[in-house]
Amino acid sequence: MSCPPGQRCEEGAKRRRALLVLGTMGAIFLALSAASFVDSRGQAIPSQVSYAGYDAVEGKRVFQAYNCMGCHTIVGNGAYFGPDLTKLYGKVGPAWLEAFLPSAGAWPTSGAVAMQLRDGAIADESGTASIDAYLEKYPDAAERVARRGGHASLMPNLPLTRVETQQLVAFLKYASSIHTEGWPPKPKVDGLSFPQARPMPAALASTAGGAIPAGGQAAAASPAEQGAQLARDTGCMACHSAGTERLVGPGWGGLYGTEETLDDGSTIRVDEAYLTESILDPDAKVVKGYVPHVMPAYEGMLDAGQVESIVTYIRSLGGDHP
Ligand code: HEC
């Protein structure tokens, strides 16, 4: 390798240059490798995103236990039967999700979302306690309420407990905060002007005005009809059928006057007092075969007259009339 005498020798310089380039490459490689171990690099971290005291890791377990991914996609994984859930939390907000998940067989009405906002923690997460401000802040929730509120959905009712619902919301909150570089892309339909996306006239009529109508507003209707309307607007029918079918809660058909068996094995006669208590404080007596903390307590949400007309409606659905 030595240079012949009398000639200019470039071997040494070339070798030094090659080693310098190699060394620089090596340094870049090591630096990037080290950087790939640094936590999250500005991304959301599941264990640090929390909702109602639960973190997204717990929510992911619930998501897997119910195999939500068998029907939904999230962050690029899953099946295409149901809509993509990646960015949903940011679009519809926590109160809409809390109203939808436990009674997914039907779409939440504005009354059902307003009910959730009465919970201080949910109102804090939503950034507002007023239903009008909420629907303005989350236009996608407003659109769902207007187009489909109170109507049956294609998603099955899943037996989610209160805790599981909150954990799922934590997971959806995390998924929504992941920086996905604009994924999933917007569907190429022109929003509400797409023919299939027209608001349903019936849904619009029943949600017009947003809030739950005050008792006795529809003066012409009988008390039972008023109760039926109120039960629809408040979102009871997402969980209860007017027949004997079990949805999330027991059906109301033929209920009045029967003996109801409770989860502690005792029985109770279904009368006005029991129905009233079941609406205002549902966990006071839990029906056998059902779990507590699923039905919201309507104490303070419905006034005495409203509860009375719903009770009259349930009574009109059959059972023994005294
Ligand atoms: C058997 C299939 C199936 C399973 C399992 C399922 N879903 Fe759904 N889900 C659907 C369908 C279908 C829809 C759309 C319903 C419609 O348009 O009427 C839906 C709608 C939703 C929506 C509303 C989406 C929107 O854009 O408004 C949410 C939120 C949701 N599902 C969450 C979940 C979660 C969380 C789980 C697991 C705990 C789950 N789903 C399990 C089928 C399913």
Ligand code: HEC
């Ligand atoms: C998220 C689902 C859900 C919603 C919304 C809901 N309920 Fe319930 N309801 C249940 C469940 C579950 C039970 C059974 C457990 C219990 O007794 O608390 C139940 C029980 C009842 C019972 C006792 C039924 C019986 O067979 O003894 C009555 C009455 C009732 N609900 C009325 C209402 C009314 C009125 C509304 C609306 C203002 C309403 N519920 C909204 C889930 C719901």
